[in-house]
Amino acid sequence: MTTQQLIDQIKLKKSFLCIGLDVDLNKVPQHLLKEEDPIFAFNKAIIDATHHLCVAYKPNTAFYEAYGLKGWESLDKTIKYLNQNHPEIFTIADAKRGDIGNTSKMYAKAFFEDFGFDSVTVAPYMGQDSVEPFLEFKDKHTILLALTSNAGAYDFQTQTVDGKEVYKHVLETSKSWKNAANLMYVVGATKAEYLADIRKIIPDSFLLVPGVGAQGGNLKEVCKYGMIASVGLLINSSRGIIYASNGKDFAEVAAEKASELQIEMAAILESL
Ligand SMILES: O=c1ccn([C@@H]2O[C@H](COP(=O)(O)O)[C@@H](O)[C@H]2O)c(=O)[nH]1
Numbered sequence: 001m002t003t004q005q006l007i008d009q010i011k012l013k014k015s016f017l018c019i020g021l022d023v024d025l026n027k028v029p030q031h032l033l034k035e036e037d038p039i040f041a042f043n044k045a046i047i048d049a050t051h052h053l054c055v056a057y058k059p060n061t062a063f064y065e066a067y068g069l070k071g072w073e074s075l076d077k078t079i080k081y082l083n084q085n086h087p088e089i090f091t092i093a094d095a096k097r098g099d100i101g102n103t104s105k106m107y108a109k110a111f112f113e114d115f116g117f118d119s120v121t122v123a124p125y126m127g128q129d130s131v132e133p134f135l136e137f138k139d140k141h142t143i144l145l146a147l148t149s150n151a152g153a154y155d156f157q158t159q160t161v162d163g164k165e166v167y168k169h170v171l172e173t174s175k176s177w178k179n180a181a182n183l184m185y186v187v188g189a190t191k192a193e194y195l196a197d198i199r200k201i202i203p204d205s206f207l208l209v210p211g212v213g214a215q216g217g218n219l220k221e222v223c224k225y226g227m228i229a230s231v232g233l234l235i236n237s238s239r240g241i242i243y244a245s246n247g248k249d250f251a252e253v254a255a256e257k258a259s260e261l262q263i264e265m266a267a268i269l270e271s272l
Pocket residue numbers: 020022060094147148149150186187188210211212213214215236237238239240
C-alpha cells in the first residue's frame with residue numbers, strides 16, 4: 001500500500017485508528033477455546049466488528065510466537081483474511097526485527113512477501129545496514145523504533161550523545177538511508193511532549209503511536225503536537241479495545257470502544 005492510499009483511507013473513514021491484535025488465550029472469552037483455532041476465531045470476530053472504524057491492524061508477533069507453530073498459523077490466517085477481505089486496510093507486523101544485512105533481508109522477505117504485511121517494525125540499534133534491506137521493498141513500510149512508550153525508553157533513547165538525544169540521532173541519521181521514503185517511526189503516546197521536537201526533524205513522516213488506552217497516553221495531546229496536514233499519525237490501541245469485554249459480546253464491546261476513539265478522531269480531523 002502506498003502512503004497516499006493510507007491517507008485516502010484516513011480521510012474516507014475519518015479515522016487514524018490502528019487496532020492491536022495482541023491475542024492472549026488467557027484473556028479471550030472462554031467459549032472461543034472450543035474453536036479449532038481460537039486465536040484466529042478471536043481476530044476474525046474483532047476484524048468483522050471493527051474494520052469500518054479503523055485504518056490499520058497491528059498484530060504483535062510475540063503473541064503468536066508464544067504459541068509456536070499453531071501461533072504462526074493463526075498469524076498467517078489473520079493476515080490472509082485481512083488481505084483478502086479488507087485489502088484497503090494497512091497491516092503492521094509488530095515484530096521489532098533488525099540484524100546484520102543478509103539476515104534482515106530474510107526478515108523483510110518473511111513479513112513483506114510471505115506473510116504479505118504492508119509494514120514491519122524494526123529496531124534501529126544495529127544501524128544502516130540492518131535497516132536498508134527492509135527499505136528495498138516497493139510500497140512496503142519500515143516502522144523504525146524512535147522513542148518508545150515504555151519507561152525503559154529513558155535508559156538509552158533520551159540519553160545525550162554528542163550533544164543530542166539518541167532518538168534524535170536515530171531520526172536524523174535514518175533520513176539519509178537509501179529509500180528513506182519508506183520509513184515511518186514509532187513514538188509512544190506516553191511521550192507526547194517530545195512530538196514537537198520530533199516533527200522538527202521529520203515533518204512529513206507517518207508515526208505509529210502506541211500507548212493510548214492501557215498505557216495511559218492521551219490522544220488529544222498526541223494530535224496537538226504530532227499531527228500534520230496529511231495527518232501523519234496512526235494511533236494504536238490493543239488491550240483497551242480487544243479485551244474491553246471477555247463475554248460473548250466481546251466483539252460488539254470492542255467495536256464500541258473503537259467507535260469512541262473514531263468519533264474523537266473524526267472531531268480532531270474536522271478541525272484540521
Ligand atoms: O513503544 C512501543 C512500541 C510498541 N508497543 C506495542 O504496541 C502495543 C500496545 O498495546 P496496548 O495494549 O494498547 O498497550 C503492544 O503490542 C506493544 O508491544 C508499545 O506499546 N510501545
